[in-house]
Amino acid sequence: MKKAILYINQFFGQIGGEEEADFAPEIKEGLVGPAMELQKQLGEDIEITHTVICGDNYMGSNTEEAVNTIIGFLEDKEIDIFFAGPAFRAGRYGSACGHIGKAVKEKFDVPVISSMNEENPGVEMFREHIYIFKGGASAAAMRKDIKKMAEFGRRILKGDTLGSADEEGYYGRGIRRQVWLEPPITAADRVIDMLLKKIHGEPFQTELPIPDQDMVPIAEPIKDLSKAKIAIVTSGGIVPVDNPDRIQSASATRWGKYDISDTDRLEPKVFKTIHAGFDPAAANNDPNVIVPLDVMREFEREGKIGKVHDYFYSTVGTGTTEGEAARMAREIVVDLQDANVDGVILIST
Amino acid sequence: MKLELGNFYVKEIVFGDETSYSNGLLTINKEEALDIVREDEHITEADLFIVKPGDNVRLVPVKEAIEPRVRVEGGPVFPGVTGELMQSGNGRTLALKDCSVLVVGKHWGGFQDGLIDMGGEGAKYTYYSQLKNIVLVADTDEEFEKREQQKKNKALRWAGMRLAEYIGSCVKDLEPEELETFELDPITKRSSEENDLPSVVLVLQPQSQMEELGYNDLIYGWDTNRMLPTFMHPNEVLDGAIISGSFMPCSSKWSTYDFQNFPMIKRLYEEHGKTLNFLGIIMSNLNVALEQKERAALFVAQMAKSLGADSAIVAEEGYGNPDADFIACIVALEDAGIKTVGLTNECTGRDGRSQPLVTLDPKADAIISCGDVSQLIELPPMETVLGELESLGRDGFAGGWAGDEILGPSVREDGSIIMENNSMFCGDQVVGWSTKTMKEF
Amino acid sequence: MVKEIEKAGIPIVQMANLIPVAKTVGSNKMVPTISIPYPLGDPDTPKEEQWKVRYHRVGVALDALTMDVKEQTVFNVSV
Numbered sequence: 001m002k003k004a005i006l007y008i009n010q011f012f013g014q015i016g017g018e019e020e021a022d023f024a025p026e027i028k029e030g031l032v033g034p035a036m037e038l039q040k041q042l043g044e045d046i047e048i049t050h051t052v053i054c055g056d057n058y059m060g061s062n063t064e065e066a067v068n069t070i071i072g073f074l075e076d077k078e079i080d081i082f083f084a085g086p087a088f089r090a091g092r093y094g095s096a097c098g099h100i101g102k103a104v105k106e107k108f109d110v111p112v113i114s115s116m117n118e119e120n121p122g123v124e125m126f127r128e129h130i131y132i133f134k135g136g137a138s139a140a141a142m143r144k145d146i147k148k149m150a151e152f153g154r155r156i157l158k159g160d161t162l163g164s165a166d167e168e169g170y171y172g173r174g175i176r177r178q179v180w181l182e183p184p185i186t187a188a189d190r191v192i193d194m195l196l197k198k199i200h201g202e203p204f205q206t207e208l209p210i211p212d213q214d215m216v217p218i219a220e221p222i223k224d225l226s227k228a229k230i231a232i233v234t235s236g237g238i239v240p241v242d243n244p245d246r247i248q249s250a251s252a253t254r255w256g257k258y259d260i261s262d263t264d265r266l267e268p269k270v271f272k273t274i275h276a277g278f279d280p281a282a283a284n285n286d287p288n289v290i291v292p293l294d295v296m297r298e299f300e301r302e303g304k305i306g307k308v309h310d311y312f313y314s315t316v317g318t319g320t321t322e323g324e325a326a327r328m329a330r331e332i333v334v335d336l337q338d339a340n341v342d343g344v345i346l347i348s349t
Numbered sequence: 350m351k352l353e354l355g356n357f358y359v360k361e362i363v364f365g366d367e368t369s370y371s372n373g374l375l376t377i378n379k380e381e382a383l384d385i386v387r388e389d390e391h392i393t394e395a396d397l398f399i400v401k402p403g404d405n406v407r408l409v410p411v412k413e414a415i416e417p418r419v420r421v422e423g424g425p426v427f428p429g430v431t432g433e434l435m436q437s438g439n440g441r442t443l444a445l446k447d448c449s450v451l452v453v454g455k456h457w458g459g460f461q462d463g464l465i466d467m468g469g470e471g472a473k474y475t476y477y478s479q480l481k482n483i484v485l486v487a488d489t490d491e492e493f494e495k496r497e498q499q500k501k502n503k504a505l506r507w508a509g510m511r512l513a514e515y516i517g518s519c520v521k522d523l524e525p526e527e528l529e530t531f532e533l534d535p536i537t538k539r540s541s542e543e544n545d546l547p548s549v550v551l552v553l554q555p556q557s558q559m560e561e562l563g564y565n566d567l568i569y570g571w572d573t574n575r576m577l578p579t580f581m582h583p584n585e586v587l588d589g590a591i592i593s594g595s596f597m598p599c600s601s602k603w604s605t606y607d608f609q610n611f612p613m614i615k616r617l618y619e620e621h622g623k624t625l626n627f628l629g630i631i632m633s634n635l636n637v638a639l640e641q642k643e644r645a646a647l648f649v650a651q652m653a654k655s656l657g658a659d660s661a662i663v664a665e666e667g668y669g670n671p672d673a674d675f676i677a678c679i680v681a682l683e684d685a686g687i688k689t690v691g692l693t694n695e696c697t698g699r700d701g702r703s704q705p706l707v708t709l710d711p712k713a714d715a716i717i718s719c720g721d722v723s724q725l726i727e728l729p730p731m732e733t734v735l736g737e738l739e740s741l742g743r744d745g746f747a748g749g750w751a752g753d754e755i756l757g758p759s760v761r762e763d764g765s766i767i768m769e770n771n772s773m774f775c776g777d778q779v780v781g782w783s784t785k786t787m788k789e790f
Numbered sequence: 791m792v793k794e795i796e797k798a799g800i801p802i803v804q805m806a807n808l809i810p811v812a813k814t815v816g817s818n819k820m821v822p823t824i825s826i827p828y829p830l831g832d833p834d835t836p837k838e839e840q841w842k843v844r845y846h847r848v849g850v851a852l853d854a855l856t857m858d859v860k861e862q863t864v865f866n867v868s869v
Binding site: 637639676677 | 807809810815822824825
Binding site: 213214215216217218219220221222223225228230233235236277278279280281282283285286288289290292294295296298299304305317325326328329330332333336337341342343344345346347348349 | 791792793794795796797798799800801802803804805806807808811812814816818819823826827828829830831832833840841844845848849851852853855856857858859860862
């Protein structure tokens with residue numbers, strides 16, 4: 001018998017309406033409110049052991065505390081799957097389902113399933129983290145929304161092959177994976193079909209939708225370069241010849257920092273590139289073409305910059321996931337901040 | 350230009366006294382065939398094996414696949430590569446279908462090499478598990494690159510081509526079982542029916558990124574790194590004018606067999622005169638500098654426009670920075686008013702959340718996607734391994750590793766493996782076979 | 791990588807050959823390099839020439855760190 005737990009708000013938890021929105025989290029054994037319908041839909045192989053109830057405002061204004069309390073409730077429980085909602089178009093409820101769902105996913109690594117209407121702001125906030133099914137606008141859709149959540153949950157726990165977001169009916173989580181078309185249609189056939197539609201102005205569906213770009217604010221510029229400490233970072237895979245950190249030559253998950261405090265320029269046979277995505281000959285003959293330490297030292301002598309940071313940082317960019325690259329960068333940032341680095345030159349290949 | 354491809358459908362391959370073909374049975378005199386392989390003194394060890402679909406055999410490191418062929422009027426199957434230079438794409442060439450010559454390193458692999466499982470769940474990842482294959486397993490004395498991650502694999506690849514020519518020659522005097530005819534009138538001499546149809550060019554971006562010679566695809570023996578985009582007849586590609594190189598993670602590569610059978614070209618031929626007017630191929634390239642990428646895009650757009658193309662298909666042999674060539678080319682064509690569809694694979698990373706191509710542009714609004722190089726694949730041990738299984742983890746394969754904190758080594762003690770799709774031999778089949786696509790989860 | 795460092799408030803400039811790639815990944819300050827395998831020195835040119843290119847382009851990058859820009863900017867190089 002698999003075990004499930006459901007999260008709902010104060011209203012569906014039959015505590016009360018808006019006046020009870022500050023209700024602190026509670027966990028109740030067995031089924032409360034929508035849990036009954038969910039249990040019915042889940043069938044006999046999955047048991048909802050507990051229902052967690054929390055006021056929407058409480059979750060909204062004390063998010064961290066509420067999440068910690070609920071995670072505390074769950075720590076000694078058996079959980080195979082976690083449900084939250086459905087939240088329909090209720091914004092605070094949707095966001096609460098997302099917050100707790102994301103925390104449960106991270107803490108216990110179990111499938112988390114919710115349901116929200118497309119206009120619920122919780123969708124955009126949490127679709128990357130949990131399964132959010134496309135739900136109705138109001139509680140009138142309760143039965144239908146719960147049915148979708150339950151059905152998908154049953155299939156996950158049974159180990160069924162799961163379809164894509166569109167096929168299953170949840171909001172895509174931003175995870176792209178290869179699938180074999182059934183029935184099989186060759187790429188050549190698909191090209192011709194798409195081309196003819198494009199030529200004749202008929203609608204067609206690209207297989208690679210171009211995502212919107214997400215930008216970060218531009219950091220405050222350096223005020224006085226002549227006093228600044230500058231660090232060199234590269235994704236060009238320059239490492240000491242024995243590659244002490246065993247950085248992978250593609251799809252890297254490791255980075256290294258190498259002491260250059262007593263070095264005037266990077267010498268061949270001392271440093272090399274382990275990047276597999278390009279012809280390494282030039283960089284092996286003169287690593288300064290990727291890590292320009294020689295000219296940085298010159299700028300240091302001239303007083304254009306204050307100091308070259310004592311270490312340079314290196315990893316390999318080819319095939320490396322954005323997630324891994326971001327994690328490595330965050331680790332490097334800690335180091336840069338500890339060393340009071342004022343600016344970074346990043347050389348990519 | 351008129352090319353007749355005369356086909357013989359191979360149903361079974363056996364070793365025997367005389368290399369010959371009869372009623373679907375291909376017989377190979379092993380010693381004679383190996384003598385052809387050993388013509389190159391750099392080949393130090395060589396052996397031949399026969400594998401067929403469903404066999405519990407794993408091949409690694411696979412370097413090349415070639416369709417056995419012969420030119421009826423004489424001349425090399427690969428002009429400028431295995432013999433003198435001559436025009437390809439005209440006349441009659443005979444081919445042994447449903448089979449290929451696969452070249453496998455006896456020990457050493459590299460970044461560009463791949464893996465094929467002939468049976469089991471791994472079979473679906475490559476096209477070559479559907480073919481009967483003559484497998485050349487050989488070693489060479491090319492010491493300079495033995496432990497290099499990037500290998501030219503020259504002796505082995507050329508041995509494969511000689512072997513394919515040798516085997517193909519056994520049907521030279523036979524009548525083919527089927528005749529495929531590929532003929533396009535010169536562009537300015539086409540019928541009004543053809544001219545009234547929307548016209549299309551196929552833009553190919555074969556792998557040409559290594560500045561040192563010896564790694565890139567060759568066109569009539571010429572290194573593609575040393576060329577600018579040019580106009581070619583589709584028959585030339587189908588008839589041996591271009592051979593595969595030895596660079597790029599393997600699932601993105603196009604083997605010589607892929608070029609000889611290029612499904613996208615054949616598909617365009619099917620549409621020619623019905624829904625489209627197939628003008629021909631703009632043979633572009635892939636580069637390592639932005640200026641080179643932009644220059645190539647400029648040439649492609651100009652040529653397509655001057656040819657009067659209403660539409661274009663762009664296909665790239667690679668991923669990563671080649672995506673910049675791919676997108677630049679699509680954007681240049683769209684800017685010239687040419688309706689363009691792209692054909693590629695993606696790299697979304699182990700978590701599937703990375704940007705699918707390294708550059709993107711809203712003008713690239715019609716893309717067919719053939720797979721994800723970074724997909725993890727776990728496969729059980731195989732009864733037989735041809736080549737050396739260790740190479741997958743040891744030799745710097747694009748999709749293999751010696752150790753990984755989370756996943757452990759690619760090659761496990763029991764012979765089971767975990768790898769990225771990156772190293773499945775020509776697995777993403779961007780040439781047009783792929784029945785894979787990408788979906789969001 | 792660039793975004794994470796910039797997010798931490800450390801000014802960063804990306805030196806890259808593939809400016810379209812740098813733009814797509816959200817780099818704010820960019821200086822072009824000469825190629826992918828040898829960003830800052832063409833091996834077919836004399837050492838002095840390579841030094842000049844490297845000195846100039848890294849200099850432009852350093853200056854870029856001091857510039858107050860409002861949008862994605864590619865800084866021009868002259869050698």
